Structures are given as C-alpha cells and as structure tokens.
Amino acid sequence: MTALAVRHIAELCTCDPARGPAPGVIRDAALVARDGVITFAGPDAALDGHTVPADAVEIDARGSAVVPGFVDSHTHLVWLGDRGDEYAARAAGRTYEEIAASGGGIRATIRATAPASIDDLAGAARARARRMLRAGTTTVEVKSGYGLDHDAEMRQLDAAARLRADADVPDVALTYLPLHGVPDGDHSAYIDDVCERGVRNAASRAAFADAFCEVGAYSVEECERFFAAARASGLRPKLHAEQRSRTGGALLAARCGAVSADHLDHATASDLDALGSAGVAAVLLPGAALVLGGPPPPGRRALDAGCTVALATDCNPGTCYSESMPLMMSLAVATTGLTPAEALVAATTGGAAALALTDRGVLRPGCRCDAVILDTPHWVDLGYHLGGDVVRCVIRGGRAMVT
Numbered sequence: 001m002t003a004l005a006v007r008h009i010a011e012l013c014t015c016d017p018a019r020g021p022a023p024g025v026i027r028d029a030a031l032v033a034r035d036g037v038i039t040f041a042g043p044d045a046a047l048d049g050h051t052v053p054a055d056a057v058e059i060d061a062r063g064s065a066v067v068p069g070f071v072d073s074h075t076h077l078v079w080l081g082d083r084g085d086e087y088a089a090r091a092a093g094r095t096y097e098e099i100a101a102s103g104g105g106i107r108a109t110i111r112a113t114a115p116a117s118i119d120d121l122a123g124a125a126r127a128r129a130r131r132m133l134r135a136g137t138t139t140v141e142v143k144s145g146y147g148l149d150h151d152a153e154m155r156q157l158d159a160a161a162r163l164r165a166d167a168d169v170p171d172v173a174l175t176y177l178p179l180h181g182v183p184d185g186d187h188s189a190y191i192d193d194v195c196e197r198g199v200r201n202a203a204s205r206a207a208f209a210d211a212f213c214e215v216g217a218y219s220v221e222e223c224e225r226f227f228a229a230a231r232a233s234g235l236r237p238k239l240h241a242e243q244r245s246r247t248g249g250a251l252l253a254a255r256c257g258a259v260s261a262d263h264l265d266h267a268t269a270s271d272l273d274a275l276g277s278a279g280v281a282a283v284l285l286p287g288a289a290l291v292l293g294g295p296p297p298p299g300r301r302a303l304d305a306g307c308t309v310a311l312a313t314d315c316n317p318g319t320c321y322s323e324s325m326p327l328m329m330s331l332a333v334a335t336t337g338l339t340p341a342e343a344l345v346a347a348t349t350g351g352a353a354a355l356a357l358t359d360r361g362v363l364r365p366g367c368r369c370d371a372v373i374l375d376t377p378h379w380v381d382l383g384y385h386l387g388g389d390v391v392r393c394v395i396r397g398g399r400a401m402v403t
C-alpha cells in the first residue's frame with residue numbers, strides 16, 4: 001500500500017464533533033493516510049516531513065472542499081428487469097398498492113430476478129455500484145429481497161458479495177431481506193423455511209436481517225418471529241417500518257434493539273421517542289417518499305427525539321431509482337427539516353451508525369480514508385446544487401478512484 005496526502009483543501013468537513021459544530025470544518029486543510037487509514041486531518045500549514053511520508057502520492061485539491069465518503073445504508077441494488085411502466089402508471093394516477101395488488105411492484109421484480117444466475121445479478125448490481133462510487137458513495141449496504149425463495153435469496157447475497165472483489169465500487173455490507181415480497185395465500189410455510197434454513201445460511205453471508213413490516217406485506221408478529229430466529233443465528237435486525245402506514249414496526253424495532261428502523265414516514269412522536277431511547281438509528285429515504293407522493297420522512301422530529309439519523313438512497317426499481325447521495329441530501333434539506341450540516345452528517349456518520357461501523361463516516365486519524373474531493377470550494381453545494389455534478393475525485397481506502 002502507498003501513502004496519500006491531499007493538500008490545499010478549502011474546507012475539510014471532518015464530521016467529527018470534536019472539531020466543533022457540524023460538519024466540523026477545518027479551513028486550509030490537508031488529509032494524510034497510510035495503508036488506507038487516516039494519519040492526519042488538520043491545517044495544511046501544520047504539515048511537515050514527519051506527517052507526510054516521503055513516498056506519499058500527493059493530490060492538490062486546488063481549493064476544493066473535502067467531505068467523508070458517503071455511507072448509503074439502505075439499498076436494493078441486486079435486481080433485473082425494469083419497472084418504467086409502473087413509473088408512468090403512477091404518474092397517471094395508479095397507486096403503488098394498486099400496482100402491487102395486480103401482480104406488479106415487488107412481485108414483478110421477483111419474476112425477473114429470482115431465476116437469474118449469480119453472474120447476471122452481479123453484473124447488474126456492479127453497474128449501479130460504479131455509478132454510486134462516482135457520486136461519492138464509498139460504503140453501500142445491499143439487501144437481498146427479490147427471491148421469495150431460499151436459493152434465489154442466497155444467489156442475490158452472493159452476487160452482492162462479488163462486488164467486494166471490485167476496486168471501482170463502494171465497500172459492501174450485506175443484509176438478508178427474505179420478508180419483502182409475499183407468497184400467495186398463507187405466509188407461514190415460507191416464514192418457517194426462512195426461520196430455519198434461511199437464517200442459518202444467510203448468517204455466513206450477511207451481517208443484518210431485514211423485513212418489510214407493512215399492510216399487504218408482513219405483520220409485526222411475523223417480523224418479530226423472524227427477528228428471534230435471525231438473532232439466534234447472529235444476524236442483527238433492521239426493519240422497513242411505517243413507510244406507507246403506521247403498523248407498529250418502529251416500536252418492534254425499539255423493543256428488539258434493532259440496528260435501524262428505516263423509512264418512518266408515518267412514525268408518530270412516541271415511535272421516534274422509543275427509537276431514540278433504544279439507540280435505534282432512523283434511516284430516512286426522502287427519495288422514496290417523494291416518488292410515492294407520501295409524507296416526507298421525519299428528519300427534524302427524529303433528531304429532536306434523540307435519534308441518530310441516517311440518509312440513504314433506497315436504490316431500487318420501484319420506489320427510488322437513484323444512486324445519488326448528494327441528491328438525497330438536497331431532498332432531506334428541502335423536505336425533512338434537516339439543515340445542510342445535519343444532512344451531511346446523516347449521509348456519512350449517520351450511515352455508518354446505521355451499519356454499526358465505527359471505522360468510517362468521520363475524517364479523523366485512525367479511521368478509514370474514505371473521502372470525496374468536491375468540484376467546489378463550498379461543501380454546502382452538495383445539497384444546494386440540486387442534481388449537480390459536484391464530485392471531482394473519490395478516495396476509497398486511501399486510494400484515489402475517480403479524478
């Protein structure tokens with residue numbers, strides 16, 4: 001491994017609370033790493049021969065801003081098929097639920113995805129993951145969920161794991177999401193299988209277990225049973241909760257000590273209080289809420305309730321086809337009541353918390369050197385320049401990936 005030094009940074013957003021108010025800005029700064037780990041984050045003028053190794057690759061940021069690499073903590077990246085027809089149908093007035101009830105939605109993607117080979121699945125996911133890296137994402141969570149069948153779910157996890165061999169994509173965290181689409185008729189035989197061989201075989205592949213707790217999907221009781229089996233196998237719970245209606249998923253997440261509760265568009269004040277008290281991260285997906293025309297996720301209210309807030313894309317073929325974390329920051333500020341600084345922290349430190357990762361999301365010595373050099377001196381342009389091409393260079397594990 002080599003060393004890296006990024007010099008002449010106009011605004012280094014450390015997102016480190018020890019560096020003052022969010023996002024912990026150091027002006028006229030430098031960032032140094034060795035073997036992929038940050039060794040210095042501070043004023044450029046403080047650099048000397050000891051802080052910059054002689055063999056360091058030097059990048060001149062030319063007065064740009066630098067922020068931590070984004071941690072996209074909720075995606076459904078592994079899918080085949082296309083649902084552009086549903087997008088157009090919703091624009092003409094059909095609802096997500098009507099489309100699902102007539103065999104479309106998640107079921108349509110399962111039909112296209114479940115039979116696919118690991119090679120084909122990995123190829124489709126890799127193209128999206130590369131776009132994510134180019135937009136500044138250095139860690140991405142990827143869920144299964146388009147299998148509704150044991151072997152198909154495992155192939156989706158294995159396809160996502162293949163991305164780990166590719167240097168041009170974000171680092172990957174895996175989540176087993178077997179309770180997403182619903183089988184016809186009684187759910188119990190499918191859930192039995194998930195709770196027996198499903199969690200056993202997913203545990204060697206994934207870190208987390210997730211379910212879609214919703215009217216028309218899975219009940220609180222079904223999700224709770226799944227969580228007990230998942231936890232016994234070593235998988236840590238996450239939950240799609242209160243997305244389209246209030247079902248009690250957030251309280252389940254709090255009661256089970258889930259790592260995160262995601263969506264929360266219909267969460268009440270007491271739901272958010274419970275998540276805050278239980279230390280469950282609130283993962284907000286403002287793109288999905290916007291696309292479906294529902295209420296925005298509760299950004300300000302979740303922070304006021306003491307929650308750690310994360311922002312994520314939800315990248316999927318139905319509710320939010322986007323790989324862009326900067327766009328999610330724009331939407332979070334415009335629709336959820338977060339300040340630009342809170343949105344940046346949610347997209348970095350918050351995402352790391354939602355994946356229980358303590359080595360990233362902050363630019364400080366000892367953390368992974370995952371960072372984004374922007375094409376502007378002002379970090380606030382990340383959200384302010386709506387849909388803008390704000391990323392100049394992405395540094396992943398101490399290596400400059402895109403220039």
Ligand code: NIG
Pocket residue numbers: 076105106109212240243288314316317318319320
């Ligand atoms: O997070 N709500 C459930 N799952 C996804 C949508 C998946 C799909 O429509 O294919 C979500 O919005």
Ligand code: FE
Pocket residue numbers: 074075076240314
């Ligand atoms: Fe989702």
